[in-house]
Each structure stands twice: as structure tokens, then as C-alpha cells.
Amino acid sequence: MSTEAFRILIVDDDPSIRQMLSLGLSQEKYDIRTAADGEEALSLIAGFDPQVIILDIMMPIMNGYDLLEAIPDISSASVIMLTAKATTNDIVKGLRLGAHDYLVKPFHFDELLARIEVQLRHRFPDLTGLRTVGPFEHNELTKTIRYQDEVLPLSPTEYRLLSYFLWNPNQILSKEKILVHVWGYDFEGGDNIIEVYIRYLREKLHDSTHERIKTQRGHGYRLVL
Numbered sequence: 649m650s651t652e653a654f655r656i657l658i659v660d661d662d663p664s665i666r667q668m669l670s671l672g673l674s675q676e677k678y679d680i681r682t683a684a685d686g687e688e689a690l691s692l693i694a695g696f697d698p699q700v701i702i703l704d705i706m707m708p709i710m711n712g713y714d715l716l717e718a719i720p721d722i723s724s725a726s727v728i729m730l731t732a733k734a735t736t737n738d739i740v741k742g743l744r745l746g747a748h749d750y751l752v753k754p755f756h757f758d759e760l761l762a763r764i765e766v767q768l769r770h771r772f773p774d775l776t777g778l779r780t781v782g783p784f785e786h787n788e789l790t791k792t793i794r795y796q797d798e799v800l801p802l803s804p805t806e807y808r809l810l811s812y813f814l815w816n817p818n819q820i821l822s823k824e825k826i827l828v829h830v831w832g833y834d835f836e837g838g839d840n841i842i843e844v845y846i847r848y849l850r851e852k853l854h855d856s857t858h859e860r861i862k863t864q865r866g867h868g869y870r871l872v873l
Contacts, residue, residue: 654768655679657698659689659715660730661707669702672757673764686710690718694832697808698725699788700767702760705731705742716745722829724815726767730755781814782873800852805830809845813861813871822868842869 656678658669666682673680681696683689687710689701701719705712712731719727726748731738734752742750749763779786785794793800793810802810808830812821823839831841846861846869853860862870 654700655681655696655698656700656702656764657689657692657696657725658682658702659684659686659707659712660702660704661685662704665704665730668757669760673761676761678764686712686715686718689715690722690833693719693723693725694829698723700764701725701727702730702764703727703747705729705733705738713741713745716742716747720746721825722833726770728760728763728767730760779814781817784814786811786814795853802852803848805845806848806852810849813869817871817873820864820867820870826868 656673658666658673658680659682660666660669661684663684666684670680670682681692681698683692685707689703690710693701701723703712703715712729716727716729719725727746729742729747729750730753731742731750732753739750748767751760751763779788783796787793788811791804791807793802793807793814800806800810809826812826812829823842826842827835827839830845831837846863850856850858850861855861860872862872864870
């Protein structure tokens with residue numbers, strides 16, 4: 649399995665765990681970032697855009713449960729809980745809050761690797777990162793989006809914005825969610841920037857009648873397939 653372009657964020661307050669996982673996963677050719685608490689992780693997620701987040705529960709500032717609840721608004725990453733909290737109640741709580749898998753410390757590194765690969769296979773069935781969403785072909789490995797047999801000439805911000813729509817087709821996305829997911833948790837500008845980039849996307853999609861990207865007055869925007 650080729651892992652060169654897959655990105656993993658490790659969130660754990662134990663520096664020895666962060667170091668061990670970072671070294672081991674880097675040797676497996678994953679692109680790795682680390683965070684010592686949930687708040688630091690939030691500041692990294694939008695820019696790094698991980699496919700998998702390995703998440704501890706007991707951390708200062710923002711614990712794993714709180715971060716787990718915040719992740720769906722800013723990322724479509726798969727979350728693997730990696731924690732010493734091992735009771736059935738802990739596991740059920742983590743899964744119900746949105747975790748995709750749960751692994752208890754102490755753990756075997758090979759088992760974690762296998763669980764990461766399961767999540768990646770689930771998200772990228774053909775291991776190329778290529779997804780077909782209506783008339784779009786979305787390739788996360790090459791960071792390209794094809795529309796009606798044409799590769800769209802997108803800036804990095806336009807790519808992140810359209811990618812967010814493609815992960816949430818036919819759903820109304822609020823300006824707040826779009827701003828956090830595309831520009832980041834700590835973005836200090838106004839939400840009028842979203843209108844500017846929606847206009848850019850509509851131009852590149854030849855969507856002058858706003859039939860592809862609809863404005864939902866008072867609610868946000870919706871990509872129509």
C-alpha cells in the first residue's frame with residue numbers, strides 16, 4: 649500500500665508517545681504532524697488536512713472528547729482513539745461521539761498500523777485517492793478536481809473550498825463551518841471572504857445561474873449534484 653501522500657495527525661500530551669509514533673509512522677512513509685492537546689490540534693487541522701487523526705483522551709486545555717466533537721465541523725478525517733481509558737463506557741462514549749476506531753494503551757505498533765490502513769482503505773477504496781462525486785472526479789493525492797472532463801485550475805484555497813463541498817454534497821454548509829474548515833480555526837478575517845471565493849468557484853464551474861452552487865439565504869451554501 650502506497651502511503652507517501654497520506655497525512656496523519658497525532659494528538660497526545662505524552663511526548664514519548666508522540667515521538668515514538670512520529671518516528672514509526674514516518675518510517676512507514678506517512679506525512680506526520682503532532683499536537684500536545686486538543687487546542688493545538690485544532691490550529692493544525694485546517695492547514696494540514698489529515699486523513700487520519702490518532703487521538704488521546706486525557707489531555708490538558710482541551711481533552712480528546714471535546715476535540716472529537718469539534719472535528720466533523722472542520723475535517724472529514726478518520727479518528728482512531730488511542731488511550732489508556734479502557735472501560736466499555738469509555739469505548740462506547742468515544743465511538744458515539746464520532747470515533748471510527750478505538751485502541752487501548754498499551755498497544756502493539758503493528759496493530760495500530762493495520763487499523764490505520766483499514767481506515768485509509770475505507771476512505772480510498774482504490775488506494776489512489778480518486779473519488780467520483782456526481783460530475784466531479786476528486787483526487788486528494790494529486791490535489792486535483794476534474795469537472796465535466798476538465799481539470800479545474802484551482803488555487804489552494806479554491807481546492808480546499810470545493811473539496812469541502814464534495815465531502816458534503818447536497819448539504820447546506822453554514823458560513824461559520826466553511827470559514828473554520830477552509831481558512832482555519834484561528835482565522836481572524838470576516839466571512840465576506842467566503843462570498844469572494846464562492847464567486848471564483850462559480851466562474852470556474854461556468855455556473856453563472858448558481859444552479860451548481862446555490863446560495864441558501866440566511867443559512868449558507870449548497871453544492872447541488
